[in-house]
Amino acid sequence: MTPVELSRTVLRAVRRAVDDGELDVAVPGRTSVTPPGPGGCGDYATNVALQLARPAGQPPLRVAEILRERLVRTDGISDVVVTGPGFLNISLRGTETALVREILLCGHRYGHADRPTGRLVQLHAPHEVRAVVVMDAVARVLRSQGALVRTSCAGRPEAEWADILGVDIDAYGTPDAPAPLDVNVRPVPAAPADPTPLGRDAARWALLHPALHDRPRITADHLVQRESNPLFRVRYAHARTRALTRNAADLGFHAEPGDTDLRPQGPQGLPGTDAAVQPTAGPETVVQDTHDTTALRHALADHPRILQAAAVDHAPDRLARHLVTVADAALPFLAAVLPRGAEKPSAAHRARLALAEAAGAVLAGGLSLLGIDAPEHL
Numbered sequence: 001m002t003p004v005e006l007s008r009t010v011l012r013a014v015r016r017a018v019d020d021g022e023l024d025v026a027v028p029g030r031t032s033v034t035p036p037g038p039g040g041c042g043d044y045a046t047n048v049a050l051q052l053a054r055p056a057g058q059p060p061l062r063v064a065e066i067l068r069e070r071l072v073r074t075d076g077i078s079d080v081v082v083t084g085p086g087f088l089n090i091s092l093r094g095t096e097t098a099l100v101r102e103i104l105l106c107g108h109r110y111g112h113a114d115r116p117t118g119r120l121v122q123l124h125a126p127h128e129v130r131a132v133v134v135m136d137a138v139a140r141v142l143r144s145q146g147a148l149v150r151t152s153c154a155g156r157p158e159a160e161w162a163d164i165l166g167v168d169i170d171a172y173g174t175p176d177a178p179a180p181l182d183v184n185v186r187p188v189p190a191a192p193a194d195p196t197p198l199g200r201d202a203a204r205w206a207l208l209h210p211a212l213h214d215r216p217r218i219t220a221d222h223l224v225q226r227e228s229n230p231l232f233r234v235r236y237a238h239a240r241t242r243a244l245t246r247n248a249a250d251l252g253f254h255a256e257p258g259d260t261d262l263r264p265q266g267p268q269g270l271p272g273t274d275a276a277v278q279p280t281a282g283p284e285t286v287v288q289d290t291h292d293t294t295a296l297r298h299a300l301a302d303h304p305r306i307l308q309a310a311a312v313d314h315a316p317d318r319l320a321r322h323l324v325t326v327a328d329a330a331l332p333f334l335a336a337v338l339p340r341g342a343e344k345p346s347a348a349h350r351a352r353l354a355l356a357e358a359a360g361a362v363l364a365g366g367l368s369l370l371g372i373d374a375p376e377h378l
């Protein structure tokens with residue numbers, strides 16, 4: 001169940017409570033679900049009970065309990081816990097496996113619209129390098145959400161904007177005949193700095209990663225291969241996922257979504273044993289090898305929402321910052337994907353590889369929408 005589907009499920013619970021006469025409110029058109037905050041639990045949380053309490057004329061905790069009783073009986077939800085003043089904390093059944101399967105099935109198109117929406121969007125930018133690069137990225141994101149997009153520029157684009165930065169513009173005006181459209185893409189300019197010496201990938205990142213109201217830093221820092229460079233972290237995380245797939249093939253196993261934890265087992269292959277778990281003290285002593293993938297799962301599940309928000313707000317910087325979040329959540333986990341020492345590949349290792357490949361697919365798809373290469377090797 002994706003965050004969008006869960007949001008609809010919460011609204012259906014509100015509708016059922018209204019139909020049953022337990023709540024007397026107008027059902028909201030939308031509600032949000034987010035990763036739980038401090039003191040929360042489960043996979044997602046929503047504050048819908050707090051929003052409905054005043055119009056319902058009931059305490060938030062009572063509204064939360066009314067909704068909890070309906071949500072907990074929903075297919076795909078394993079538990080609902082009320083915390084704080086009335087937050088609903090929702091645990092999903094089979095969340096990680098279903099999410100990873102969906103991402104691997106969709107590949108780079110995870111989070112994209114299934115079909116064209118019929119919506120036509122006209123984007124028009126001034127004759128300025130950052131504006132046309134932002135317009136190009138916005139057009140890519142809008143098309144991923146099913147829109148038909150036309151792009152235009154107030155003047156003829158410079159040759160290096162296309163040749164080096166990969167900008168593709170449908171039409172442009174001239175000084176004698178400017179394009180008769182209102183500018184609707186106007187980020188803070190990069191001028192007087194020239195981003196083209198950075199090359200396509202670093203230049204586009206330098207122009208797209210900052211919020212549109214911030215002036216971009218056009219420096220060689222975007223080229224350095226170290227942890228302080230967000231672009232390097234994103235591309236390195238993707239390259240690591242591809243390397244893991246190659247290394248796993250050399251070890252004779254492949255990705256299969258499932259439980260990523262190596263559980264403690266009994267000795268010598270009896271029921272509940274796992275040869276990948278090595279004893280540390282005696283023949284019946286085993287170690288539980290677990291890794292918290294919550295932050296990574298939340299970041300991957302949030303990708304469709306981020307794409308929708310970036311399309312609606314014409315804000316590719318949201319996508320760029322989200323890719324940094326995915327990379328930072330993935331990198332610590334990637335070190336635990338392959339068997340170590342005398343371990344043999346197990347179902348948990350196959351599941352970890354599947355989660356790593358899902359992260360790689362999201363990173364590659366997001367970078368592609370920004371017009372940036374996702375390297376196999378780095």
